[in-house]
Amino acid sequence: MTTQKPFITRPGTIALYVATAIVFLLTFSPAVALAFILVFGIPLFFMHEMPAYTTTGEKIGKYIFLTICTMIFIFLITPILVIIPLSFNAEPYFTFTEGMLSLDPSAYSLRWYKDIVQFGMLDPTGTENWWSDMWNNSTWVRAARNSFFIALVSTILATAFGTLAALGLSRPEMPYRSAITSLLISPMIVPLVITATGMFFFYSQKNLFPFYPDGLSKTYLGIILAHATLGVPFVIITVTATLSGFDRSLIRASQGLGASGTTTFFKVIMPLILPGMISGALFAFITSLDEVVAVIFLADVDQRTIPRQMFSGIREQISPTILAVATLLVVMSIALLTALELLRRRSERLRGLAPS
Known part of the structure; x- marks a missing residue:
């Protein structure tokens, strides 16, 4: 042959x-x-x-x-x-210089990763001040700290709530599953500006939330809950997809051996749906880290995140530092998506959909 x-x-x-x-x-x-x-x-x-x-x-x-x-x-x-x-341009421009196009090494620099002045402000002589390091600049440090803190906490909440919702929606006896699923993933479908506007009016209500008489607007808790709401649909979709191939006889076997509901979840269910949970958590984390519309509606000066700071910089004082920060965010997103792809392949191997 x-x-x-x-x-x-x-x-x-x-x-x-x-x-x-x-x-x-x-x-x-x-x-x-x-x-x-x-x-x-x-x-x-x-x-x-x-x-x-x-x-x-x-x-x-x-x-x-x-x-x-x-x-x-x-x-x-x-x-x-x-x-x-x-972002490696040696000149303070947003365009490619002749030296960059000719691949001249002197046209490239790390100045925007190392040195920055209060977002491109000039001194009275008209020359840039370069005494401030990017990572020591209070504005960017506060924005980075806010972004990662809000993204981490909101991801934990979104993963917990989304996993519980997916487990409930995956049960065949669950009534009105389609309607409830559509409602829970609506933040992903409805235009974000509409969702952010509704959150603003709801969180701005006075004397509605305990310990927050002025409302949750312009508070860290309000932004965290808003980002968790936007991240829950991603967790529901990924965990539900993982549960589609889940063998429920394992749950009955665990219960038949006398295991409690908590033990069954942590010893039987969670190890099998963990790739879906981590994938949803990564999507929720990326969504929170890149989100700017809800932050514009709900955040105060103290709660500014990196995307909000970049948005303000583009509108107020343009500086190539924005390109450096954007490059770092792109690299971080690529790393997270790579981890997501590895988890997807691991999930397929565990479910027998791909060769081990």
Whole structure:
């Protein structure tokens, strides 16, 4: 029995890819060559997976499909990736300088990661003051501390409430499951400005909350509860997806052996749904860390978070320091999403959906 070879080999693809790069680099500018290679070279690189008996129409169709997917991916990811090189700009500009485009090492600097003055303020002589370190700047330190504190506490609350809700909704005897599920995930569907407006009017009510006679607006507790509300839908969805393949006979077996409900949850249920809980917690954490609309409605000066500080900086005093902070947030988001993908694969292996 002979094995069929792919219609285009990987070495041939790489050779064609390199040849195209050289031709367009010599004929056009580097930017045009890079754009052409990304849009047309990446789909060609994956065409080697097609078998030899594939028809010409199928080859063309797959190539067009991969090209469209590549263009969509580049369109979505480019605005995020552009800020990374700009954060290393040696000049206080939001655009690429001639030195950066020519890859001059002197045009790149870590100044926006190291030095900053009160968000780009100038001294009376018109030159920047560089005595303040970014991590010693009280404004950014307070914003970072608020962001991580609020995100951590709200993630704990969202994970606890979302897991309990998912466990209840996963029971077949639960009445009105669809209606309750739609209500619980509504913060994810309803426009955020509407949700934030409702939270503002509700949390601003006086003499409604114990120990807070002036309401929960402009308090840490109010922002934490608001972020927990926005994070609960993510936990419900991920935990519910994990419970879809859960064998409930394990619960009956645990109860038959005399285990209490608490013991059954921590010894039987929780180890199996833990990947879903962690995935939902990561989504809730990212949502809280990036959220700015609810903070604008509910937060005071003392509760400013990093996104709120960045928003204020863009409106009031523009500084490339915003790009440095944005780059750090992008790197953190990529790390969290990578951990999320690893947890997803582990969950599939535990459920027998993927080879171990």
